[in-house]
Amino acid sequence: MRRIILLGVILSGLVLSGMMAGTVGAQDEVKTKPDVPLEKWTGKTIMLIGAHADDDAISHGTLAMFQAHGNQVYVVTLTTGNVGTQDPKLSRTQLADIRRQEELAALAELGIPGSHYINLGYDDGLLEFEDRKAVVENLVRLIRKMRPDVLMAWDPGKNYQRWHKSDHRAAAYLAADAARAAMWRLLFEGQITQEGLKEFMIPEYLFYNDYDFADENTWVDIGEYVEKTVNAGAKYTSQFGPGWKEYKAHPSEAEVKEMKEMIRKWIRMKDGKAIEGFRYYSGLPDGLGK
Numbered sequence: 001m002r003r004i005i006l007l008g009v010i011l012s013g014l015v016l017s018g019m020m021a022g023t024v025g026a027q028d029e030v031k032t033k034p035d036v037p038l039e040k041w042t043g044k045t046i047m048l049i050g051a052h053a054d055d056d057a058i059s060h061g062t063l064a065m066f067q068a069h070g071n072q073v074y075v076v077t078l079t080t081g082n083v084g085t086q087d088p089k090l091s092r093t094q095l096a097d098i099r100r101q102e103e104l105a106a107l108a109e110l111g112i113p114g115s116h117y118i119n120l121g122y123d124d125g126l127l128e129f130e131d132r133k134a135v136v137e138n139l140v141r142l143i144r145k146m147r148p149d150v151l152m153a154w155d156p157g158k159n160y161q162r163w164h165k166s167d168h169r170a171a172a173y174l175a176a177d178a179a180r181a182a183m184w185r186l187l188f189e190g191q192i193t194q195e196g197l198k199e200f201m202i203p204e205y206l207f208y209n210d211y212d213f214a215d216e217n218t219w220v221d222i223g224e225y226v227e228k229t230v231n232a233g234a235k236y237t238s239q240f241g242p243g244w245k246e247y248k249a250h251p252s253e254a255e256v257k258e259m260k261e262m263i264r265k266w267i268r269m270k271d272g273k274a275i276e277g278f279r280y281y282s283g284l285p286d287g288l289g290k
């Protein structure tokens, strides 16, 4: 029995290597530095996948810059954020609606249109217990439709081997798994034979982290976008601000000011500049962990 299973693994490995040789060619070169600095990127389609409305906040300065430089930025959020509150009065439905409105308001501050926000509607806090194949299939469909030049996602790299907030850990792996699956014509082939989509390999990646930045290799000077970042962050009243324990749709001026100060303090500094950092990767999705 054991021998048969092992043989099966070897055979499927050979088949995949053969397919790879035929479809990818020179693109399998791994790069950890972009050929063109992020500040010069224009005309690209950039897709960010996160678990919650606000996961994109780690990269708001960079997203504002991409948007201002003529790129198309899409934010895909896997869960509705319908759990994370300390307010005993909010229902899941109310919270999901609040989180959606806050996200749209934050993206508007960055200049990103509301039609570029896509929420897949999974329950907050339980992402890793969802049907992983179904989540990956949904993400693959989006990737094949939008054909992003760049995927931004939680870093599935080595820091995620340790304990990590479960939805973020799940979102990191699901995004990476979807990036890999999207390039194989025979995976979720109904999307190709029935929906008119085509397989697609995402060429570049920017992985973000929240508190451990050891794997970063690329930094963006967000100096020009600090105010947009602060204003966008201040829209997440139910997450960072006075609405965490007792939600209010319209916080006072003093409360908004306090939120903005807090967000300003979170902005990272490097060599005297306001920055956001990423692990850049370019190459086959199979090598994302390299």
Ligand SMILES: [Zn+2]
Binding pocket: 051, 052, 054, 055, 168
């Ligand atoms: Zn989150």
